[in-house]
Amino acid sequence: MADCTTVFDLIRHGEPEGGPMYRGSKDDPLSEAGWQQMRRAIAKTDHWDAIVTSPMLRCVRFAQELADNYGIPLHKDERLREINFGEWEGRTADEVMASDGDRLSQFWANPVVCTPPGGEPAKDFNHRVVESWHHWQQELAGQNVLVVCHGGVIRMIVADAMNIALEHSFSSLATPYACRSRIQVDTSGHGRFQSLIAHGVIKALTP
Template identity: 50%
Template sequence: MPHKLITTLDLMRHGEPVGGRKYRGQQDDPLSEKGWAQMCQAVGDHCPWQAIVSSPLLRCADFARELAARHGLPLDMDDRLVELGFGAWEGRTADELTAEDPEVLVRFRRDPVAHAPPGAEPLARFRGRILEAWNTLLERHRGKQVLVIAHAGVIRMMVAQVLGIPLPYIFRLQVPSAGITRLRVESDGDDLFPQLLFHAGIL
């Protein structure tokens, strides 16, 4: 009987970027001082990982490089882990959008597939590239514990894949700044059994 392997993916959202809360998407703002502090506090001095994989956007990559250098860990930048592109909403706040159309965010939250921002990356296409990145993570880091530093949308999509959440419902998942979501994948030959683990901090 094949030996079961456990792959642990700790998905960490970046901290607060310069400019605060907005539909940032692929706009490449760096971390604010508060954002750096949030991520440092979330990780502390723990280092249970064998590798770090990061989105190349500054709000993820800068901290990933610092953490990898501090602990001597291999670091991969994966372009597929960039945030969902929000099209015409890029760089705009919720208040700015609702000032123009009070119902625009209500429609989006009810059905982000049917009411996507103008010019936004389609959610189905976004799901496709995130699933490609997910499969690569499981292939390259089988049996290891890996820290993945990415964005709320990326984390939502990976959790949705594990739990079978339909695309229109993914924005019901709230991902806090510098929050960490742990996914555990048991592999028994070609059979994979992914699970979402709830926890407080890195153990």
């Protein structure tokens, strides 16, 4: 295996129209505030060779704008959609807590054993996200890559990189709007090593 370093910057979408809620597969576009959050999170010093994005409106429209501005390839991946929250979608956290509080608490404590009613099992969600994550490591090896996606997706990727058990993957990482993470993937004859370099609301992550 040839020596290779690939750098991934992950960015969560900004605030969508309708404000904070369990949105999941609900395909709302970014609000004006969300566009501002995303644009503020990008700096002139940023450099990417390619962009990979969730196809959902709150991600893909900003990703397309960046790809056009940078003149770089844009790859859309259905596997990077947010988890489907089933009957909780379109409702705020307070609303779900008021009507289904015990199950909501159980979900955050251990999503493997508590699936939202009518929602996507955490194991299925994790499988498709990690499958995508490993695919792009191979497909775009040696490049600097931006991934525009969702809070749940970022949690799955960081959990894979840091060997965090799926049971703890949702509660172990805060992912506010427009937060950025950087993961470095080094491959060599000794194997593949993933390292979380930075995470948070960071204006720019320079190499």
